[in-house]
Amino acid sequence: ATPAEEKDLVIIGGGVAGYVAAIKAGQEGLKVACIEKRGSLGGTCLNVGCIPSKSLLNNSHLYHQILHDTKNRGIEVGDVKLNLEQMMKAKETSVNGLTKGIEFLFKKNNVEYIKGTGAFADEHTVKVNLVDGGETSVRGKNIFIATGSESTPFPGLTIDEKKVITSTGAIALKQVPKKMVVIGGGIIGLEMGSVWSRLGAEVTVVEFLGQIGGPGMDAEISKNIQKTLAKQGMKFMLNTKVTQGDDSGEIVKLDVEAAKGGKAQTLEADVVLVAIGRRPYTSGLGLETIGLETDNKGRLVIDSEYRTKIPHIRVIGDCTFGPMLAHKAEEEGVAAVEFLTKSYGHVNYGAIPSVMYTHPEVAWVGQNEAELKEAGVKYKVGTFPFSANSRAKTNLDTDGMVKFLADAETDRILGVHIVGPNAGEMIAEGTLALEYGASTEDVGRTSHAHPTLAEAFKEAAMATYSKAIHY
Numbered sequence: 509a510t511p512a513e514e515k516d517l518v519i520i521g522g523g524v525a526g527y528v529a530a531i532k533a534g535q536e537g538l539k540v541a542c543i544e545k546r547g548s549l550g551g552t553c554l555n556v557g558c559i560p561s562k563s564l565l566n567n568s569h570l571y572h573q574i575l576h577d578t579k580n581r582g583i584e585v586g587d588v589k590l591n592l593e594q595m596m597k598a599k600e601t602s603v604n605g606l607t608k609g610i611e612f613l614f615k616k617n618n619v620e621y622i623k624g625t626g627a628f629a630d631e632h633t634v635k636v637n638l639v640d641g642g643e644t645s646v647r648g649k650n651i652f653i654a655t656g657s658e659s660t661p662f663p664g665l666t667i668d669e670k671k672v673i674t675s676t677g678a679i680a681l682k683q684v685p686k687k688m689v690v691i692g693g694g695i696i697g698l699e700m701g702s703v704w705s706r707l708g709a710e711v712t713v714v715e716f717l718g719q720i721g722g723p724g725m726d727a728e729i730s731k732n733i734q735k736t737l738a739k740q741g742m743k744f745m746l747n748t749k750v751t752q753g754d755d756s757g758e759i760v761k762l763d764v765e766a767a768k769g770g771k772a773q774t775l776e777a778d779v780v781l782v783a784i785g786r787r788p789y790t791s792g793l794g795l796e797t798i799g800l801e802t803d804n805k806g807r808l809v810i811d812s813e814y815r816t817k818i819p820h821i822r823v824i825g826d827c828t829f830g831p832m833l834a835h836k837a838e839e840e841g842v843a844a845v846e847f848l849t850k851s852y853g854h855v856n857y858g859a860i861p862s863v864m865y866t867h868p869e870v871a872w873v874g875q876n877e878a879e880l881k882e883a884g885v886k887y888k889v890g891t892f893p894f895s896a897n898s899r900a901k902t903n904l905d906t907d908g909m910v911k912f913l914a915d916a917e918t919d920r921i922l923g924v925h926i927v928g929p930n931a932g933e934m935i936a937e938g939t940l941a942l943e944y945g946a947s948t949e950d951v952g953r954t955s956h957a958h959p960t961l962a963e964a965f966k967e968a969a970m971a972t973y974s975k976a977i978h979y
C-alpha cells in the first residue's frame with residue numbers, strides 16, 4: 509500500500525459546510541482535501557435541497573400566476589399547459605451549473621476533490637472508498653466532519669420516493685399527484701406542498717402542533733401565511749397526529765386523530781410527503797473507531813471553536829448544533845478554518861435569518877414574541893401591512909406585513925418578522941440591523957427608496973418607536 513499523503517486539512521463531506529471550508533482553507537494557503545460520496549459537490553442544498561426546490565417554487569409560482577392572476581392585469585393568455593418534464597429540466601440545469609461551479613472553485617483554490625465515502629481509520633487518517641472503485645486513504649493534521657443531515661423517517665411508512673416521499677422525491681415527481689398528504693407543516697412541507705398545490709394537486713398538510721411553519725416562526729405571522737396558503741387551495745389539519753400508515757396498496761392510507769386524543773379518521777393519498785424534520789447524518793463514518801459520540805439527537809458534540817474532544821477534529825454544518833440552514837453551515841465553514849489559521853472565528857447565532865420561499869415569502873431573524881415572553885423581556889411591537897405599501901399595491905401583491913419587536917426601554921431591535929412579497933431579500937436589512945445592534949429609530953430614520961417594498965420595512969420600524977405615516 510502507498511503511504512497516506514498528509515494534508516493540513518481533510519474535510520469529510522462536500523456540502524455547503526464542507527465545500528465552503530475547503531475553498532476558504534485553499535485561500536488561506538492550507539493543503540486541503542475534500543471527500544464527497546455523492547459524485548457531485550454542494551451537498552443536500554445544491555443537489556436535492558435549497559436550489560432544486562427554489563427552481564420549482566419559482567416556476568410553479570409563475571405557472572400558477574399565469575393561470576390565475578393575469579386577466580385583472582390586462583394580460584390575456586391562451587392555452588396554458590404544464591410541461592413537467594421541462595420544468596424538471598430547468599431545475600436540473602440550475603443544479604448542474606452550480607455544482608460544476610464548485611468544482612471549478614476547488615481547482616481555482618487548489619482543493620483536492622476526492623470522490624468517495626470517507627471513514628476514520630484512526631484519529632488522523634481517513635480511509636476512502638472511491639466512487640469509481642478502489643480505495644485510498646488520506647491523512648490530515650486537522651479533520652473537519654461536515655456530513656450533513658438526512659430526513660427523519662416516519663415509523664411504519666417505507667420511503668420509496670414515489671408514493672411515500674421525502675423532499676428528495678418531492679423535487680422529482682414524474683406526474684402531478686391527484687391527492688397529496690404532507691406529514692409535518694414545517695418549511696419543507698409548506699414549500700413542497702406549495703409547489704404541488706400550484707401544479708394542481710389537492711394538498712392536505714397534517715401538523716402535530718397548533719401552528720404551521722416549524723420552529724421559530726412567530727405565531728401571528730404563522731396565522732397570516734396559513735390564511736394566504738389556504739386561499740391558494742392548501743388544506744390544513746392542525747393539532748393532528750398521524751397514528752399509523754398503510755402503504756401496501758396503490759393508495760396510501762393514514763390514520764389521523766386530534767393530538768390530544770379524539771375521533772380518528774383515515775386520509776387517503778396517492779403521494780404522502782414525510783416532512784417531520786431532519787436529523788444529523790454520521791453513519792458509516794467510523795466514529796466508534798476514534799471514540800467520538802453523538803448526543804441524543806444524533807449531533808456530534810463540539811465546543812465553541814467547533815472542536816470535538818479530539819481537538820484536531822472539528823464539526824460544522826447540519827451534523828452538529830444549531831439551525832439546519834445552508835447559510836449557517838457556510839458561516840461555520842469559514843469560521844472553523846479561521847480558528848485553524850488565525851485562532852479566532854465569528855458566527856453570531858443570534859442573527860441567522862430564516863426564509864420560507866412560499867408565496868408570499870416568510871422571513872425572520874432574532875426572537876419571536878413567544879420567545880421574548882418566555883425570557884421575560886419587556887418589548888414593544890410595530891407592524892406595517894403591505895396593503896398600505898405603494899409598490900405592493902402597484903404589483904397587486906399586498907398580502908402580508910412587516911413586524912418589529914424591540915426592547916421596550918432601549919428600542920434595540922430584538923426580532924424582525926416578515927410575511928410578504930420579497931420577504932426573503934428584505935430580511936437581509938433586518939439581519940444587518942440586528943447584527944449592528946440598531947434601534948427601530950435607526951431604521952425609521954434611514955431613507956428608503958420610493959416606491960419599494962422596503963418602505964414597508966421602514967414604516968414598520970417607525971410604527972415601533974413612533975407612528976407610521978401611511979397607515
Ligand code: FAD
Nearest residue numbers: 521523524525545551552557558626656825826832833834
Ligand atoms: P449537506 O449539505 O447535507 O452535505 C453533507 C455532504 O456530506 C453530503 O453531500 C453527503 O453526501 C456527504 N457525506 C456524508 N457522509 C459522507 C462520508 N462518510 N464520506 C463522504 N461524504 C459524505 N437551507 C437554506 O438555508 N435555505 C433553503 O432554501 C433550504 N432549502 C432546503 C430544501 C430542502 C428540500 C432541504 C432538504 C434542505 C434545505 N435547506 C435549506 C437546508 C440545507 O440544505 C442544509 O442546511 C445544508 O445543506 C447543510 O449543509 P451541510 O454541508 O452541513 O450538509
Ligand code: NAI
Nearest residue numbers: 692693694695696697714715716722783784785786832863
Ligand atoms: P421542520 O422542523 O421545519 O418542521 C417539521 C414539522 O413537522 C414541525 O412543524 C413539527 O411540529 C411537525 N411534526 C413533527 N412530527 C410530526 C408528526 N408525527 N405528525 C405531524 N407533524 C409532525 O422540518 P422540515 O420541514 O422537515 O425541514 C427540515 C429542515 O430543513 C428545516 O428545519 C430547515 O432547517 C431545513 N429547510 C430549510 C428550508 C429553508 O430555509 N427555506 C427549506 C427546507 C428545509
